[in-house]
Amino acid sequence: MIEVGEFEFSYKDHAMRSYILKATPLSSDHVMITYEYISELKKVKSELTQKNKDLKEKNSSLEEFAYIASHDLQQPLNTINGFVGIFKSKYLDLLDETGLKCLNYIEEASNRLRNMILGILEHSRLGTNIVVTTVDLNETLDDIVKDLQGIITKKEGEVRIGNLPKVEGCAIGLRLLFQNLIENGLKYQKDNNKPIIDISFEEKEGSYLFHIKDNGIGIQEEHKDKIFQVFQRLHTDETIYKGSGLGLANCQKIVQLCGGKLWVESVYGEGSTFSFTLPKK
Structure with missing residues (x-):
């Protein structure tokens, strides 16, 4: 047999x-x-493959458009700033109080637009030319705290960091992620409040879970999703809280490129905890 x-x-x-x-x-x-x-299974698989291909092409086109548009917008902006400079250097004495105020408004608006353009360029470039290495997050956070020492000292703040792991990822992207979240915790504070930032992590099956907790002004419940959108700012008074509205959108994009998830838990008036996952490689 x-x-x-x-x-x-x-x-x-x-x-x-x-x-x-x-x-x-x-x-x-x-x-x-x-x-x-398996006919339906093959059909669904084929449709999914095509949709993934279309999505990649659209994302590539969108990033290219953002780069070109942002780059081209800088030239007329330079012209505006140039004429503002001429007015201030040669015709300042001819302007009354109203005229000077209008000129200052133009200058401030052009500076805001410049920051937005630079933000668009930075956002469009995220995810390109990624070099994955082993990143010691303890060294990364040590460098970030040194760079932010000026604002930490000025606000009499404290950044408390637990022992963090080494992860596989893009060193530049991870630095930008942590720095943005720490800066927000230092920036968005009540008057005369001393910022305290706590950074910790938990080891999960297949991933690391990080927490960045602050004692700042907090976020209202209806705004928790809005803050991760491009150019969404909850505080429009730039004399108090300056920013382009791209910081958290960049953080969201970095975490997604790493294959993780970013979210926030907050009590308005008491503080926020930003949490995100990074997969183990």
């Missing part, structure tokens, strides 16, 4: 419907035949 092992093969009927047939020997005289109808 020749023993025959289990085997399977594909089959199409006269209506071009696809099946996978599987033959399993039960004895020398009996074989069990099973089949699986």
Whole structure:
């Protein structure tokens, strides 16, 4: 007796419907035949592959458009700033109080636009030229705290960091992620409040879960999703809280590129905790 092992093969009927047939020997005289109808599965898989391809092409086109548009916008902006400079250097004495105020408004608006353009360029470039290395987050956070020491000292703040792991990722992107979240915790504070930032992590199955907790002004419940959108700022008075409205959108993009998730839990008036996951490689 020749023993025959289990085997399977594909089959199409006269209506071009696809099946996978599987033959399993039960004895020398009996074989069990099973089949699986896979036409719909193949169709869904094909559609999903095409949609992923279309999405990649659209994302690439969108990033290219953002780069070109932002780059081209800088030239007329430079012209505006140039003429403002001429007015201030040569015709300042001819302007009354109202005229000077209008000129200052133009200068401030052009500076805001410049920051927005630079923000768009930075946001469009995120995810390009990624170099994945082993990143010691303890060293990364040590460098960030040194760079932010000026504002920490000015506000009499404290950044408390637990022992963090080494992760596989883009060093520049991870630095930008942590720095943005720490800066926000230092910036968005009540008057005369001393900022305290706590940074910790938990090791989960297949991922690391990070928490960056602050004692700042907090976020209202209806704004928790809005803050991660591009150019969404909850505080429009730039004399108190300056920013382009791109910081958290950049953080969201960085975490998504890493294959993780970013979210916030907050009590308005008491503080916020930003949490995100980074997969283990």
